[in-house]
Amino acid sequence: MAGDKMKRFGMVLGTATMLAGTAQAQQSLLPADIVPETQDAPAAPAAPRIQVPTVPVPSPAAQRPLPKLSGEQAALLAQLLGKDTNEQGLRFSGRAAPAPADNDALVRAALDHAHAVRAGRLDTADFQADWALRPQPYDPYPSFVQAVQADRLGQWFAELPPPWAGYEGLRKGLATYRGIAAKGGWKAIPAGPDMGMGAKGARVAALRERLAIEDSAVSATGATYDEGLRTAVQRAQRRYGLNPTGVVSTGTLAALNVPVATRVRQIMANMERWRWLPSELPKDRIQVNIAAAVMTVFEGDQPVMSMKAVTGKPGGGETPMLSSSIHSVVLNPPWNVPAGIAKRELFPKGMGYLKANGFRVIGEGPDARLQQASGDTSALGRFKFDFDNPFAVYLHDTPAKGGFSRFDRLASHGCIRLEKPNALAKRLLRDVPEWNEAAIDELTTTSTKTVRARLNTPVAVYLLYWTAFASGNGQINFRDDPYGWDAKLADKIENRSAVQTQVASR
Known part of the structure; x- marks a missing residue:
């Protein structure tokens, strides 16, 4: 089962991340376009329509009888804990704490380790708001008890990690870069x-x-x-x-x-993010690599379309990690300007500027807000892809096409601008008869009328932050950590591992 999933999902993360840049790979880096701040397009602030799930933190050993290990099982378990802590990137040093000698403490340590490997090391308090991609519930207790009874602890350990080739590639890469560090970097x-x-x-x-x-x-x-x-x-x-x-x-x-130490921590952080993904991903989905600014469409678990994107700029415009489902495409969307952007960047430019750029003022006084009319000059362009989330972010078109020629494409206020939104809209709506390609082209080229086209079947969308991934030959690829999330996450993994070691040993 794990092998099949690994073949399906395989190394497509690295492939998809690089697909969008292939055509431009040999071109010189073009001068960076100066994109006005008004070209970004997050939605106006609104009450969240969904809640960010909390992190499931089971108490696997609380008030439940802990199995008694044989001497051979205890020795094997202690050996596996030390080896696996190193391989799964739960400690920066790669050295596990000494395994407890007491039966119950050793079992608690194994249960804690299993939960960390399968569903992530972080606890509820460790997640910041924009890390809204959260692991599924996982309780290792039942399978551990069965493994002890059947004397198959080795197999139980082997089945703990996420069943994705992307994770396995990072696990091997972690060993490689730790080896480099051991030789002096x-x-x-x-x-x-x-x-x-x-x-x-x-x-x-x-x-x-x-x-x-x-x-x-x-x-x-x-x-x-x-x-x-x-x-x-x-x-x-x-x-x-x-x-x-x-x-x-x-x-x-x-x-x-x-430094190689930074690369080791970067791999650790990305392994943890893999642990936040479900063990089964929808075969038809859209993935955005925020750090690489690339959007990829998967159908039947295979990448079928990839394009450049512009994602959130560091320092206040970060694109959040999350999962949701695209339920509709808005054709010719107006832009309801967020109050903060209107106040900081647009109102100071004066009414002449606002009128010339299609903005109208709605309301009066401190409650006044701005809306930009739909059309070719709208910050949202001709397409907006809606999915429920508490951050009011979405995928959309943009008239600022020059931004896609850059290699550094983190320039938005949080939403994701797409290089080829027309192609994505036609693909998502191809089974909606009234929105065939001709109908989409006619409305978006001859009219500014706003229409919401609902998908017959919502499509899963994942906004992910991958800064380290393995290519098909096992080579680890790195991207910048523009948001500083890698270092922060690696620290949290290390600190939580230390805390949990103390708890399990009591």
Whole structure:
């Protein structure tokens, strides 16, 4: 069962993340477009229509008889706990606390470990509001008791991790990067001018040495920047989500100089996020990788469409992690401007600006709000994809198309702008007879009338934050941690592991 799921879901995370950038991979990085703040399009604040679920925190051992282990079972359990804590990334050091010698404490430690591996290490208090993707309930007690009775603790442990190849790829990657750390990691490449074809000297030698640690195809010796080194730099740039120019400039140097300890913590954080996913994902779904700013459509568990996106900017505009279902496509949507954006960014520009850009003022005084008329110049463009969530975020079109040419595409107030919303709308509505492709084109090109087109079958949507993932060959790819969530989550995993170790040992 786990093998089938791993084959279906496989390494499509990395594939889907890179699909949207393939056509542009060889282009030079275009100058960053200056996108007016009014081009963003979150909905107006409203009362949440759904509640963010709380984290299920079962008390697996409370007031329930704990099985008595044989001497062989106790020894095996202690061995498995130490090994598995290392492999599953529940401690930064990779070293588990000594296993309790007392039977009940050892069983409690095993139950706590099982819950952490299957449903995540975090407790309710550890989640911040915009980490709204929460694990499903899981109680390890019944299966543990059965495993003890049947003397199959080894198999029970093996079946605990999430059944996804993406998780397994990170687990293997964690071992690789811990091995690199154990050997001393890598040295930072000294700052200096850009390095490209023909460059020579100590910095080129340092570059070779650094690349060879992650890329076995690179010769670690030599001080000349030749064609082989250029292609190795391009491979590294693709792994880091950078423009593959083959020239080592500031951005590439910064990515290469991230310490290996930070990469280990980054993998730990992403493994935890995998544990928040259900053991079964809808075969038809939409996934957004917030950190990479890419949207992918899955049908029958296979990626069938991928496009660039623009996601929330750090420092107040972060796109939340969540799961929901798209229930309708709004054609020619108006933009109900959130009060904060209207106050900070639009009202100060004056009535002349507002009128020229299709805004109308609704109400008077401090309660006045803004609405931008639908049409080609609307911040929402011609399409809006609605799904219930307590953050009033959604997917939408945008007239600011230049933003998709950038490699750094975190620029919105939280909503997700799409590169090809027309194609997505037609795909989602293809089984709604009145909204065939011709009807969609006619309404969105010849009219500004707002119409809500409901899907016959809602489509699951997942907003995810992946900054580390394995490609098909097992190579770990990294992205920036623009929101600083990796470091924060890794700290929480470590702290909660320490607390739970103390609790289980009592």
